[in-house]
Amino acid sequence: MTILNSITRRGFATLFAAGMTTAFLSTSTASAATPDEIKQSGTLRVGVLVDYPPFGGTDANQQPAGYDADVAALLAKSLGVKLELVPVTGPNRIPYLLTNKIDVLIATFGITAERAKQVLFSNPYSALTIYVLAPKSLKVKGPEDLKSVSIGVARASTQDTAITAMAPQGTEIKRFDDDATALQALISGQVQALGASNTILAQLTKDYPKMEIEPKITLKSQANGMAFSKSNTALQEYANTFIAEIEKNGELSKINERWFGAPLGELPPMPKL
Incomplete structure (x- = not known):
C-alpha cells in the first residue's frame, strides 16, 4: 500500500507539474499584447539582436543599437509608449516571443515558410x-x-x-x-x-x-519581417500599416542611410509562404 500510495503521489505530482507547464505556456502565448494593451501598459517590449551589426549591435554604453533598434523606436513612438529593448539571440528569438517575454521581434528575422509555422510575420521592413x-x-x-x-x-x-x-x-x-x-x-x-x-x-x-x-x-535579397505570436493579428496589422507609413515618408530610408551609408532601395515583396 505504501509503495502504491508513493507511486500515486509521484504520478499525481508529475501530472500536476506537466499541467502547470502547459498552462503556463498556453497563458503566456495567449496573453500577447495587442496595440491597445501596449498603450495601456505604457511600454513596448521588443526583442533585438546585439551580435549582428549594423542591424543589431551595441553602442558605446553597451546598449542595443542599430537599424532594428531604430525601427523599434519609431514603432514605440507611433504607439505613444516607452520602448524596452530586450537582447535576444538567434536560437532564443522565437522562445522569447512565444513565452511572452517580448511583444514583438525586430531582429533581422528572415521570412520563411518554416518559421511561419510558429509565428506571424509583418511585411518586410528590411532586407539582407x-x-x-x-x-x-x-x-x-x-x-x-x-x-x-x-x-x-x-x-x-x-x-x-x-x-x-x-x-x-x-x-x-x-x-x-x-x-x-x-x-x-x-x-x-x-x-x-x-x-x-x-x-x-x-x-x-x-x-x-x-x-x-x-x-x-x-x-x-532576403526579406526580413517583424514577428508576432500566432494569435496576435491585431499587432501584426498595426505593424504592416506602420511599415508602409515609414517607407512612404522616408523615415525608413533615413535609418538605412544612417547604418548602411545608402538610401533604402526597394524592399523585396512578401515571400509566398
Missing part, C-alpha cells in the same frame, strides 16, 4: 542583400562585364553560388575561407570586386570611404 561590390571607378554594369574582373567570395557561401551561376565562363573567382578574409583581399588589392552582403558594404563605407565601394549587381 547580397551584391557584387566594387570601387565606383570599376565599370561593371552586368554579368557580362565580370569576365575581365577578379572577384573574391567566401567559399560555399550564398554569394559564391550566385556568382558562379551568373558569371561568364572564364571569370576569375577567388574563394576564401570566410567573409573577413575575402574582405581583406579586396582591401589589399588581391581582387577587384567582392561578393558580399550589405553588412559588409556598410563596414567598407564606414572604415574605407576612399575606396568608394558601391553595389554593382544585386545577387539576392
Whole structure:
C-alpha cells in the first residue's frame, strides 16, 4: 500500500507539474499584447539582436543599437509608449516571443515558410542583400562585364553560388575561407570586386570611404519581417500599416542611410509562404 500510495503521489505530482507547464505556456502565448494593451501598459517590449551589426549591435554604453533598434523606436513612438529593448539571440528569438517575454521581434528575422509555422510575420521592413561590390571607378554594369574582373567570395557561401551561376565562363573567382578574409583581399588589392552582403558594404563605407565601394549587381535579397505570436493579428496589422507609413515618408530610408551609408532601395515583396 505504501509503495502504491508513493507511486500515486509521484504520478499525481508529475501530472500536476506537466499541467502547470502547459498552462503556463498556453497563458503566456495567449496573453500577447495587442496595440491597445501596449498603450495601456505604457511600454513596448521588443526583442533585438546585439551580435549582428549594423542591424543589431551595441553602442558605446553597451546598449542595443542599430537599424532594428531604430525601427523599434519609431514603432514605440507611433504607439505613444516607452520602448524596452530586450537582447535576444538567434536560437532564443522565437522562445522569447512565444513565452511572452517580448511583444514583438525586430531582429533581422528572415521570412520563411518554416518559421511561419510558429509565428506571424509583418511585411518586410528590411532586407539582407547580397551584391557584387566594387570601387565606383570599376565599370561593371552586368554579368557580362565580370569576365575581365577578379572577384573574391567566401567559399560555399550564398554569394559564391550566385556568382558562379551568373558569371561568364572564364571569370576569375577567388574563394576564401570566410567573409573577413575575402574582405581583406579586396582591401589589399588581391581582387577587384567582392561578393558580399550589405553588412559588409556598410563596414567598407564606414572604415574605407576612399575606396568608394558601391553595389554593382544585386545577387539576392532576403526579406526580413517583424514577428508576432500566432494569435496576435491585431499587432501584426498595426505593424504592416506602420511599415508602409515609414517607407512612404522616408523615415525608413533615413535609418538605412544612417547604418548602411545608402538610401533604402526597394524592399523585396512578401515571400509566398
